[in-house]
Amino acid sequence: SQTIHQWPATLVQPVGSPLSLECTVEGTSNPNLYWYRQAAGRGLQLLFYSVGIGQISSEVPQNLSASRPQDRQFILSSKKLLLSDSGFYLCAWSRLSGTSGRGSAYEQYFGPGTRLTVT
Amino acid sequence: EDKVVQSPLSLVVHEGDTVTLNCSYEVTNFRSLLWYKQEKKAPTFLFMLTSSGIEKKSGRLSSILDKKELFSILNITATQTGDSAVYLCAVSSGNTGKLIFGQGTTLQVKP
Numbered sequence: 183s184q185t186i187h188q189w190p191a192t193l194v195q196p197v198g199s200p201l202s203l204e205c206t207v208e209g210t211s212n213p214n215l216y217w218y219r220q221a222a223g224r225g226l227q228l229l230f231y232s233v234g235i236g237q238i239s240s241e242v243p244q245n246l247s248a249s250r251p252q253d254r255q256f257i258l259s260s261k262k263l264l265l266s267d268s269g270f271y272l273c274a275w276s277r278l279s280g281t282s283g284r285g286s287a288y289e290q291y292f293g294p295g296t297r298l299t300v301t
Numbered sequence: 302e303d304k305v306v307q308s309p310l311s312l313v314v315h316e317g318d319t320v321t322l323n324c325s326y327e328v329t330n331f332r333s334l335l336w337y338k339q340e341k342k343a344p345t346f347l348f349m350l351t352s353s354g355i356e357k358k359s360g361r362l363s364s365i366l367d368k369k370e371l372f373s374i375l376n377i378t379a380t381q382t383g384d385s386a387v388y389l390c391a392v393s394s395g396n397t398g399k400l401i402f403g404q405g406t407t408l409q410v411k412p
Contacts, residue, residue, distance in 0.1 A: 288398030
């Protein structure tokens with residue numbers, strides 16, 4: 183069965199410090215991978231997604247970047263954190279689950295998340 | 302702009318009640334609609350819907366999609382305190398599987 187890991191679980195970082203969050207998936211190959219952020223009391227916002235090694239698409243302009251150095255590894259980074267970067271960061275992977283009309287349909291599963299507080 | 306709207310935003314019921322949560326969407330290149338349950342941690346997958354009129358069911362939870370009217374409902378019958386959570390609706394657009402989320406509905410089930 184597939185498993186998705188994220189670390190660390192919680193992180194407190196000062197403004198201006200760098201960030202590196204890691205996500206790995208087990209039990210599947212060539213998954214689509216995603217980074218979401220959830221601000222307190224709000225819905226999930228897609229930050230980045232990747233359909234393969236080295237392929238990164240950014241959804242919103244921001245202070246963050248993502249990389250996919252290996253098939254099942256997805257990394258979220260920042261060179262200098264801002265207060266507004268605080269939130270709950272979730273990594274997800276998806277698998278093809280069928281077709282819908284003109285295209286493919288994917289089920290998507292989330293990792294345990296990293297709660298980041300920038301002070 | 303793609304949009305997913307959930308209603309109500311919050312709901313308080315008593316154990317044994319039946320609840321209906323709503324999700325409407327305006328999305329280009331619709332592929333599927335997904336429901337998640339979130340209890341102070343990561344969302345857990347409930348259902349994925351791709352076809353209109355076909356009910357998905359898991360225990361006391363069920364969901365159906367109307368692609369003509371662009372909405373879905375999630376029903377929970379005989380609610381229990383363990384059903385208290387935020388229920389998230391998301392729509393998948395295009396062939397990459399990326400999701401657009403609604404704001405969520407916070408459900409509180411009182412004993």
